[in-house]
Amino acid sequence: MKRSETQRNPGSLNQSKKNGILRYLQRDWQLYVLMFLPMLFILVFKFLPYSGLSIAFKDYKVAKGYAGSEWVGFSIFQKVFGKRDFGQAVGNTLLLNVLDLVFGFPMPIILALILNEIKNRYFKSVVQTLLYLPHFLSWVIIGGIGYSLFSVSSGVVNVLIQNAGNSPIPFLQDNTWWLISYVLIGVWQSMGWGTIIYLAAITGVNSELYEAARVDGAGRLKQCLHVTIPCIRSTIVTLLIMNLGKLMGGSFERIYALANAKATEYTTTIPVLVYRWGIESGKFSEATALGLFQSVIGLALVIGADYIAKRLGEDGLI
Amino acid sequence: MKKGKVWKRAAAFGLASVMAAGVLSGCGAKKEVSASTANDKKEGETNKTEEAKAETGSTEFTDYSKGFPEKVTIKIPVYDRGFEGWDPVNNYYTRWIQKEFGDKYNVTVQYVAINRQKEIADYMQMIAAGNAPDIIYHYDMPQAVNYNSEGAMQELNLEEMKYYAPDYLKKAEKTINTYGKLDEKNTFFFADRNPIYYNWVTLIRQDWLDQVGKEKPTTREELIEAAKAWKTAGLGKLGAQIVNKSYTYEYPFIGSSPDKKDLNQYLDLNVAPLTWNVTKDYLKAMNQDFNDGILDPEFYLNADDAAWKADFVAGNVGTYSFYISANTDVINSLKANDPKAEVSVISPSAQAPKGSHPYYYKYPPYGMVMGINSKTDEKQRAAVWMFLNWMSQPKNLFFLQNGAEGVNYTLDSDGIAVPVKDFKGESKLSNNNNKDYWCLVTEMTDYGNDEKNLKANIRLLAPAGYEDLVTQSYDYAKEVEQYGLISPIFTKSIESTGEYAADLTAMWQEFYVDMITCKPEELDAKYEKYSKEYLDNGYQEILDEKQKLVDSGDFIAQ
Incomplete structure (x- = not known):
């Protein structure tokens, strides 16, 4: 504009x-x-709902509505913070998201750099399409595929393992394995789609820089390390800051689709609690309070990261 | 220069926001106005009803038997069970209802689909949005109580009901007087229930039993033995699905002389009685089965009936419990998969261990628990009562249950409707025989006596060629008839249940799966630890609150 x-x-x-x-x-x-x-x-779906946040401070009864319910101050928050699952949920949310960040964040960058080096146009577009595909599958479907591949007794992978004479691996039915599977499936699902923004950024790199590098005797790897990466650094930092804001969030569907009653150590997270309290038992006040808590921490994380990025001489987000 | 740019940008943003906000505030304001008029109207009406109540005699009610002067719209809930090719809110029968009842009384009967799988969420959202149906219902009392405590229901005037729905009330009066009061106020009304239990069957692979030379099991011990023989012969395991709602798993383990006090405290569909020693017995038995390798090792992945059914059809497990109906596909699918497969029904007593009676969950003497939406006005209420009265007329009810004579069914010499085989015409009934429409009046078709009912039910329940499954089941149900236990019905809402039920369910799932799948020697220690955690996180509060209600007599036991 x-x-x-x-x-x-x-x-x-x-x-x-x-x-x-x-x-x-x-x-x-x-x-x-x-x-x-x-x-x-944005106004309708992002700002108007703010008025509904008031129910975090009310004893909200659906039939009485927003206006008719009683104000109760911070007592809902006290109740939420005192719940058995609260501490665990915060811990798990952070753990899962930090793991996602560590393993999931670099993958699109690496993948974009690799894709950028592919010179055969047709091969490149086929690969890209295949990489994007998982992004368009809903988590419910991925969960279904996951169980038919990885369940202990009937999962295809485990059947193969057993046929090879080894004992089956509880990919989804043991706490530690579940965590690993959760992260890997997540990385698989999102890495392809994540490359788009980096590929776009790479396209914007001035080709004269590559020429200059080549003149100076830089090979493909050196060009990548010393031209491409520095040029897309600001994009990386921006996305990193945005991702930090999601540290307290996370996808409810992903956990819901992959969870089972056997491996429950890491499956209680904030979004899961919001669902359980808000949708399953109709305690909208508690669910809202928890969601608000999550957002406030998320906001603090974004602002903090932005501040640090600016101090380090990057552009920042805000 | 840079500063100027920023200002420019800010101004542009501001402009756009103002534009958007302008349009939005237009909408918002309109909504507020209509909401406030609705409120005014409602207040006005409550006043009116109160005034009306003060008067006596039937003159206080307006006679609408000639139809309402102005069109009245009533919203009636109907479960959407996802039947293929079935639109629950617009089909032959809803149109028939509109024609026969609606048009006659100048009422629009608008059906509202409630997703059976997530009905509470559906209802809550509609209650919050203020567009819930005029009847708010649930099959279980505790949830109906929850809707009421959300403020979603209004107090009923039985006189009014009597005036507009005399025939309906005649049937329902007894249950309404016994169970309909909540906190001293008439809140609920009920559909009739003359329960049958033989539609809940456990199928077993008869061919597997024959192959290992075992008789059909009649006790849990015999069932285990058969399963062990299956294991040795390389056949399947015992089937199960995860228990995370409608807790009745413990019934066969209750023993032979249960303590009344325990029953009042622990029997509860909504909260699993983890700390009851009966549950410990159950867990021990299941743990043993699991470790012996005769229980489906991934039973906890069977989140619903369909998953268990798939295991049974695939021949992974040899038992499958479900509500049988004539159009079930389980037997045909099994046969298609394994032409040699044979099934038969086992007795409920095959679930009970030695020394325990085959207790089972006995339905309370009412069907659907219903209340009237707090937003429903006087005219709509009258229309709802008239609708219920109309539906409870035998002629109308019979049509809804069976369809058109000569088209959907023919009458046999006993006056029992014989459905036309594989009828696919316009007036085809829903997959559960339109139950979700006539459940407002009654839970079962009733021909007046047991023998006739069985005859009729065999046609509704048994897939063609498998009538003996239902007759067997009927005989078994008769054998154990005396062991039905009704869970206590509390006449006040148990606040702590609403508060903790969802969290306790999550805990229960985690704990019980862990205790079944752990090594037998670990079970005791785990049970101790989990019981404490369970009690500390809400269950103790529920038990205490129930005890208080028991002590003050605010409950009805059998």
């Missing part, structure tokens, strides 16, 4: 100052119309 303004009306700063805001509206109304829908979406 910025570019189009300057293109269409170079040096119009003085003029626009004169006519004020209305002028922008008149001149670029098409752009505002385009922006209207996304803005509406």
Whole structure:
């Protein structure tokens, strides 16, 4: 948008100052119309629900509604913090997300760098399509596939292992194995899709830089390390900050689809509790309070990461 | 310069927000207005009802038997069980109801689908949004009590019911008077229930029994023996699915002379009685089975009936318990998979260990537990009562249960409807014989006596050619008839159950699977540890609250 303004009306700063805001509206109304829908979406689905947060401070009864329910201050939060599962849920949420970050975050970058080096166009697009596919599968389906592949008695992989004369591995039915499977399946599902943004960033790298590097005698690996990575560093940092904000969140579906009653050590997380309290037992106040807690910590993490990134000389997010 | 740019950007953003907000506030304001008028209206009406109540005699109710002067819309819930090719809210029968009842009384009968798998969530969302059906129902009392404590139901006036739905009330009066009061207020009304138990059957692979030369088991010990023989012969295991709701697993382990006090405290569909010694016996037995290798080692992955059924059909397990019905596909699928497969039914007593009677969960004497939505107004209430009264007329009920004579069924010499085989016409009944429509009135078809009912039920329950499964089951049910136990029904809401049930369920699942799948020598220590954790995290509170209600007499036991 910025570019189009300057293109269409170079040096119009003085003029626009004169006519004020209305002028922008008149001149670029098409752009505002385009922006209207996304803005509406954000307002309706991201901002309007904030009013519902009030039920975290109320003894919310569905039939009485938001206005009719009684204010109870922070007592809901006290109750939530005192629950048996609360501490475990916070711990598990952090653990699962940190593991996801450690193993899941670098993968798209590595993959994007590798894809960038593939010169055969057809091979590249086939590989890319195959990598994107898992992103479009719902977790319920992935969970179903996961169990038919990895369950102890009837999973295909375990049948193969048993036929090879080894004892089956409880990929999903033992706590530690479950954790490993959870992370790996997650990485598999998301890494392909994650490459898109990096590939886009790589496309933006000035080709003169590569030429210069080649002149200086850099091979493919050196070009990658000293040209590509530094050029997409700001993208990486931005995404890292955004991902840090998700440390307290996480996908409910992913756990729900992969969990079973045998391996429960790591499956109680904040989103799972929100579901159990809010949807299963209709305790909307508690679920909202927990969700609010999660968001506040997430916000703190983003702001903290942004601050550190700026101190380290990066662009930051905000 | 840079500062100017930032300002520009901010201004642009501000503009866009103002635009969006403008449109939105338009919507918002409209909604508020309509909400407040609705509130006013409601208050006005409550006043009116109160005034009306103050008067006496039937003159206080307006006669609508000629139809309502203005169109009244009532919303009636119907379970959506995901039957293939069946639209629960718009089908031959809903249209028939609209034609026969709705058009006659100037009422629009609007069906609202409730997903059977997640009905509570569905209801809660609709209650929150203020568009829940006029009847709020659930099969189990505790959840109905929960809806009420959410403020979703209104107090009933039995006089009003009597005025608009005399025939319906006649049938339901006894249960309403016994169970319908909550905190001294008439809250619930009930469908009739003349329960049968022989539709719950446990199938066993008869061909496997024959192959290992075992008789059909009649006690748990014999069942175990058969399963061990299966194991040796390389056949399948005992089937099971995860127990995480409707807790009745413990019934066959209750013993021979249960303590009344224990029964009042522990029998509860919504919370598993982990700390009851009966549960320990159950866990020990299951643990033994698991370690002997005769129980499906992944029973806990069977989250629903379909998963267990798949195991049975695939020949992995040799037992399968389910509600049988004429259109079940389990036997045909099994046969398709293994043409040599034969099934028969085993007695409920094959679940009970030595020294324990085959106790079973006995239904309370009512079917669906219903209340009227707190937002329902006087006219809608009258229409609902009239609707129920209309549906309880034998002619209408029979049509809903069986369809059209000569089309869906023919009457035999006993006056029992014989369904036309594989009827696929327009007036085809739903897969459970339209039960989800007529469950507002009664839970079972009733021809007046046991013998006739059995005859009729065999046609509804038995897949063609397998009538003997149902007659066997009927005989077994008769044998153990005296061992039914009704769980106590509390006439006040148990707050702690609502508070902790979901968390306790999560704990229970984790604990009980662990205790069944652990080594036998670890079981005792685990049981101690888990029991304590379970008690500390809510179960003790539930037990105490129940005890208090028992002490003050706020409960009905059998």
